[in-house]
Amino acid sequence: MAVPAEVPVLEVEGLSHRFGERKALDGVSFAIPAGRFVALLGLNGAGKTTLFSLITRLYNNQTGGIRVFGVDMRRHPARALARIGVVFQQPTLDPDLTVLQNLRYHGGLHGLSSKRITESTREELTRIGLADRADERVRSLSGGQRRRVEIARALLHRPDLLLLDEPTVGLDIELRRQVLDHVHALCRERGLAVLWATHLIDEAWADDGVVVLHRGRVLAAGPVAELRAEADGVSLGEAFGRLTAAAAPRGGAP
Structure with a gap:
């Protein structure tokens, strides 16, 4: 389904969550936006996995909104x-x-027909x-090959x-x-939007978008170059280090 360019593929607004x-x-x-690779950068404990759990409805968002192509996730x-x-x-x-x-098992869970699977x-x-x-057991594959199979599985139902x-x-x-190259190629060739959570700075490329998440708050969001x-x-x-240092509590506590 074609989506107007002005409608974000994913929009997160005022999202908060407590444990x-x-x-x-x-x-x-x-x-x-469509076709954009965005790196969600944050140290361990920044809130990346909590954010993903909310977007995928493993948790219900307590405040704020999540919209996919303008469709409200809660409604x-x-x-x-x-x-x-x-x-x-x-x-x-x-x-x-x-x-x-x-x-095949994953495709069945998504209700895909045998032909489409x-x-x-x-x-x-x-x-x-x-x-x-295709007919080999997964345990015979390398770690990188298994990751690529997981990406292939996630794309079976043609998500955006x-x-x-x-x-x-x-x-x-x-x-x-290899995995980064593959996912960037998906963005270029399919117009796929990607949110890639990582604590590794070098996984954000020069022409990517970036969201810096630190202690549950967004410190910056936009193109890497910006x-x-x-x-x-x-x-x-260095930019990441400056942002997170400036956001540290007084007294220098981590």
Whole structure:
């Protein structure tokens, strides 16, 4: 379905969330347009996983709003979630099933027809270069190959928004690069919008968007180049360091 360019694929507005007395998110707001790779940068404990849990309805948002193509997540969760694909931080493939069985099972959960599952599975496995290993058990694949299969699985129902929560954890430098290259190619070739949560500064490329999340609050949101320019042209890592240092509690407590 075509979406007007002015309608964000994902819009988060004034989102806050508590676990008892602890505020995990505090007035988080940002938007992602179609075809944009946005890195959600934050240290461990920044609130990235809580944010993903709210967007995917693992938690109900307590205040604020989440809209996917203008569809309110709380009022119409099925319509909104149908447009989203998700790769969680922890691996979720069944290692004792084959690659094909994992994908077919996921397609069935989404209510896809057998014909569509077959077509989408063939297309996605060819895209990630693993069509010849469709009948092998997942446990025989490398860590990078498993991540690519998880991305292929998340794309079976042809979503317009892909969420990835720390997807390169445990991968070496070369495998991280391969996964990043693959997801950026999806943005270019399909117009897919991506929210990529990470604590690794180098996973945000120069022409990406970035949302800096720290202690549950958004400190900056926009193009990487803009964030660097506002910090006098320093590297993204230095700009990130300045922002988080300025937001630290008085007294220097971490």
